[in-house]
Amino acid sequence: MSMSILLPTNLQQCPSPSFSPSTPLLSPSPSTAFSLVGTSRRCLRLVTCCVSSVQSSVANGSAPAAVIVERDQIRLGLPSKGRMAADSVDLLKDCQLFVKQVNPRQYVAQIPQLPNTEVWFQRPKDIVRKLLSGDLDLGIVGLDTLCEYGQENEDLIIVHEALNFGDCHLSIAIPNYGIFENINSLKELADMPQWSEERPLRVATGFTYLGPKFMEENGINHVTFSTADGALEAAPAMGIADAILDLVSSGTTLKENNLKEIEGGVVLESQAALVASRRALTDRKGALKTVHEILERLEAHLKADGQFTVVANMRGNSAQEVAERVFESTIIVRIAEQGPTISPVYCTQNGKVSIDYYAIVICVPKKALYESVKQLRAVGGSGVLVSPLTYIFDEDTPRWGQLMRNLNL
Numbered sequence: 588m589s590m591s592i593l594l595p596t597n598l599q600q601c602p603s604p605s606f607s608p609s610t611p612l613l614s615p616s617p618s619t620a621f622s623l624v625g626t627s628r629r630c631l632r633l634v635t636c637c638v639s640s641v642q643s644s645v646a647n648g649s650a651p652a653a654v655i656v657e658r659d660q661i662r663l664g665l666p667s668k669g670r671m672a673a674d675s676v677d678l679l680k681d682c683q684l685f686v687k688q689v690n691p692r693q694y695v696a697q698i699p700q701l702p703n704t705e706v707w708f709q710r711p712k713d714i715v716r717k718l719l720s721g722d723l724d725l726g727i728v729g730l731d732t733l734c735e736y737g738q739e740n741e742d743l744i745i746v747h748e749a750l751n752f753g754d755c756h757l758s759i760a761i762p763n764y765g766i767f768e769n770i771n772s773l774k775e776l777a778d779m780p781q782w783s784e785e786r787p788l789r790v791a792t793g794f795t796y797l798g799p800k801f802m803e804e805n806g807i808n809h810v811t812f813s814t815a816d817g818a819l820e821a822a823p824a825m826g827i828a829d830a831i832l833d834l835v836s837s838g839t840t841l842k843e844n845n846l847k848e849i850e851g852g853v854v855l856e857s858q859a860a861l862v863a864s865r866r867a868l869t870d871r872k873g874a875l876k877t878v879h880e881i882l883e884r885l886e887a888h889l890k891a892d893g894q895f896t897v898v899a900n901m902r903g904n905s906a907q908e909v910a911e912r913v914f915e916s917t918i919i920v921r922i923a924e925q926g927p928t929i930s931p932v933y934c935t936q937n938g939k940v941s942i943d944y945y946a947i948v949i950c951v952p953k954k955a956l957y958e959s960v961k962q963l964r965a966v967g968g969s970g971v972l973v974s975p976l977t978y979i980f981d982e983d984t985p986r987w988g989q990l991m992r993n994l995n996l
């Protein structure tokens with residue numbers, strides 16, 4: 588049984604492809620771009636199609652423009668349940684920001700380290716809606732949720748786009764059997780002779796904003812959408828849909844349901860992001876200060892993640908001579924952004940202070956750790972100590988500068 592719902596009248600003005608969301612739509616508004624602060628190899632690879640952005644109602648997407656209501660506290664929205672919930676609190680904990688929730692059913696919490704900030708636990712999609720309505724100032728959500736429910740509203744600013752958890756991608760998948768057996772790309776899918784106005788490609792998805800937009804951008808016109816709250820992978824085998832558009836992380840669910848991804852079918856790459864309301868940052872007293880502090884802690888922690896400090900002692904006549912020996916090691920030359928730091932180790936013998944050794948300190952990423960230790964030893968390093976790095980505070984927080992530029996501050 589198809590879940591398609593008849594289109595509301597105002598939606599019929601919408602260019603094809605058609606879709607059948609469960610909620611009515613408001614009038615079209617001009618498309619505006621997300622403010623993507625920060626750069627990352629994973630950063631939002633979102634369709635840039637120019638479908639006139641149809642903003643859906645509060646029930647499905649963005650709420651009306653935010654109104655700044657007077658309040659003393661800055662509000663940070665964290666996922667109340669689901670995959671992102673525990674990881675969000677854990678990430679803040681790793682940044683020495685301890686979320687104090689009295690019990691799991693209480694939806695408000697405090698962070699003693701940020702006395703002017705209160706945490707509100709909400710479903711991820713509601714975090715986006717509440718950022719737009721002005722009921723939250725900051726939030727942690729997946730980029731997929733942000734794009735789907737934020738619908739490119741320019742009030743949403745991505746402050747940190749790569750929080751290093753919640754990795755997944757939004758992708759089209761089709762059966763690996765029957766008429767799809769030899770179809771391996773979006774183009775091949777689009778070119779199949781089966782699809783016509785009378786018999787469009789049927790796609791099941793929870794992403795009723797991003798799905799049609801992606802299809803439109805890729806020139807796939809004979810397509811229709813149906814929606815469900817979960818277990819979408821069952822739709823093709825049940826005869827409800829030809830394809831699905833859903834989140835994929837390990838790929839197990841697709842495999843177990845005889846579905847496959849296709850070339851060109853990835854709509855966006857997603858992971859958890861820190862998002863803010865532009866209006867809150869510009870108009871709410873204390874919001875920028877809070878963001879700066881959270882961002883500094885996040886950047887310092889995430890930069891240090893997977894990095895180790897390696898300390899070794901090396902015999903030598905001078906720091907210069909030891910440095911020359913260390914730089915014989917190709918891996919150290921390659922990994923050392925700055926440094927190594929080489930400092931004298933002072934010893935006393937018979938009341939006389941002497942320098943026979945020098946201590947070398949380098950920062951090494953996990954994957955280069957063993958090789959660096961081996962090379963340090965090969966050039967005379969001994970007593971090698973390795974400890975994980977907790978924070979790397981740079982002179983400046985790069986994303987802060989970008990945020991300031993984005994806000995024209």
Ligand SMILES: Nc1ncnc2c1ncn2[C@@H]1O[C@H](COP(=O)(O)OP(=O)(O)OP(=O)(O)O)[C@@H](O)[C@H]1O
Nearest residue numbers: 669670671711729731732753754755834835836857
């Ligand atoms: N395999 C995955 N499937 C779904 N989401 C994932 C996956 N891996 C990471 N995520 C991220 O986790 C977010 C929350 O997913 P989750 O299914 O827990 O949400 P939810 O709030 O329970 O929503 P729903 O109940 O509608 O599924 C997603 O929006 C996405 O950013």
Ligand SMILES: O=P(O)(O)OC[C@H]1O[C@H](OP(=O)(O)OP(=O)(O)O)[C@H](O)[C@@H]1O
Nearest residue numbers: 817818819833834835836837838839840
């Ligand atoms: O690639 P995988 O690691 O297999 O993960 C992908 C699956 O996980 C999500 O479903 P979820 O577990 O949230 O269940 P749902 O269908 O009820 O949303 C998503 O909707 C996919 O079905």
Ligand SMILES: [Mg+2]
Nearest residue numbers: 669670816817
């Ligand atoms: Mg889910």
